[in-house]
Amino acid sequence: MSRTLLRGARVVTMTPGRPGAERVDVLVDGDRVAGVGQDLDVPDAEPVDLAGRVLIPGLVNAHLHTWQTGLRAVGADWTLMEYLTLLHGGAVQHYRPDDMYVSNLAGALNQINCGTTTLGDWCHNSLTPEHADAAVEGLVRAGIRAVFLHGTPYRDPDLPHPLTEIDRLLDGPVRDHALLTLGMAVQGPQYSSPDTAVADFRAAAERGLVVSLHQSGGDLAPGWDAVRAAELFGPRTNVVHGSDLPDTWVKALVEAGVTFTSTPENELGQGHGTPVIGALLRHGAAPSLGTDVDTVVPGQVLTAARIALAHQRSLDHAHHRQHAGTHADTPSVTAKQALAWATVEGAKALGLADQVGRIEPGMQADLVAVDTRALNLWPAHDPVAAALHADLANIEAVMVAGRWRKRDHALLDCDLSEVKDRLRSSGERLLHAMDAV
Numbered sequence: 001m002s003r004t005l006l007r008g009a010r011v012v013t014m015t016p017g018r019p020g021a022e023r024v025d026v027l028v029d030g031d032r033v034a035g036v037g038q039d040l041d042v043p044d045a046e047p048v049d050l051a052g053r054v055l056i057p058g059l060v061n062a063h064l065h066t067w068q069t070g071l072r073a074v075g076a077d078w079t080l081m082e083y084l085t086l087l088h089g090g091a092v093q094h095y096r097p098d099d100m101y102v103s104n105l106a107g108a109l110n111q112i113n114c115g116t117t118t119l120g121d122w123c124h125n126s127l128t129p130e131h132a133d134a135a136v137e138g139l140v141r142a143g144i145r146a147v148f149l150h151g152t153p154y155r156d157p158d159l160p161h162p163l164t165e166i167d168r169l170l171d172g173p174v175r176d177h178a179l180l181t182l183g184m185a186v187q188g189p190q191y192s193s194p195d196t197a198v199a200d201f202r203a204a205a206e207r208g209l210v211v212s213l214h215q216s217g218g219d220l221a222p223g224w225d226a227v228r229a230a231e232l233f234g235p236r237t238n239v240v241h242g243s244d245l246p247d248t249w250v251k252a253l254v255e256a257g258v259t260f261t262s263t264p265e266n267e268l269g270q271g272h273g274t275p276v277i278g279a280l281l282r283h284g285a286a287p288s289l290g291t292d293v294d295t296v297v298p299g300q301v302l303t304a305a306r307i308a309l310a311h312q313r314s315l316d317h318a319h320h321r322q323h324a325g326t327h328a329d330t331p332s333v334t335a336k337q338a339l340a341w342a343t344v345e346g347a348k349a350l351g352l353a354d355q356v357g358r359i360e361p362g363m364q365a366d367l368v369a370v371d372t373r374a375l376n377l378w379p380a381h382d383p384v385a386a387a388l389h390a391d392l393a394n395i396e397a398v399m400v401a402g403r404w405r406k407r408d409h410a411l412l413d414c415d416l417s418e419v420k421d422r423l424r425s426s427g428e429r430l431l432h433a434m435d436a437v
Ligand SMILES: [Zn+2]
Pocket: 063, 065, 122, 214, 240, 292
């Protein structure tokens, strides 16, 4: 693969100790960043002029049920209980492998279009091996970097995760693709019996896999104590939501290195409880972000970051007014922190912190060029804030592992009209099947 020299942009590296944004060149060699510095002289590299743009690390959407793309927006007014009943109790059983393929393909392409280069695909509709393979194939065809978090539809709390499937995927479909990693999307301690929760966590640990679980309010089930007693919570554990977890538990999990993924738009709208973000910040940690359900909310992780930031500031301002009797002098959370949640923290949550999330020599060349010349961002005095404020129309170019997947505002290497036709057919068939139940 040839070398590319990206010039003229203001670069947000997200590297600790470096300025928020710098006017530096970025050299891409193969699938990696090979250099970051001023006036790099690389005669054999293809120069790309990015004047007027802000270059940021590729965004990380750490939690998306991409298989739901074909049913977009059907649940915009669903509560959490309606979502569980109508989707998981209804539509799920009607999915065919081809529905998984086209939803994952279209959903992953949309993520790239929105600036996501790494996706945590929480695939808890792997009804059969064919369903799982089709979902994986959709991700591969889209060209996104992904952690395929294998999961099943809701099942008996005593049934352990199907490890034959995990090992089969590790031995073939996932192993064969450089941009894919496998993880386990388990029912977890809240929705499994204690023995099953421990067994699933142990199986993930033995394979060195990220193990991710949902937790949304309610009293803690006995599985939590069981997993803690077995000392199986660690940096490769990912708690999704964690809303209303007791503070002592948040503290203990943070101390164990557990990561959290908040999906603020549907958490706030559907009744998941208060996002865990404030509790994490109090204990010196930070969230990663996801968009969770295209059935309910749109899939832009930058939108999630802005909602998370505004909501946390709102809580902090209210707390300050209540206790100090005046408005706060300084913001409790910054725009850069919110951007870090959508980059660095996402990479950490998916076990990829040494590969993506920052623009540094040796890291994967996952990059997004934000066009700050557009009227909604110009003159973009603060490049970090401009990147956070970017809309889809500002995501001009996206590179994954050194390969352009979007340039000049258009996705590359895909027949979008065919994908959209197939997605509509799939979604209409599933909707019809849901209505017939
Ligand atoms: Zn979810």
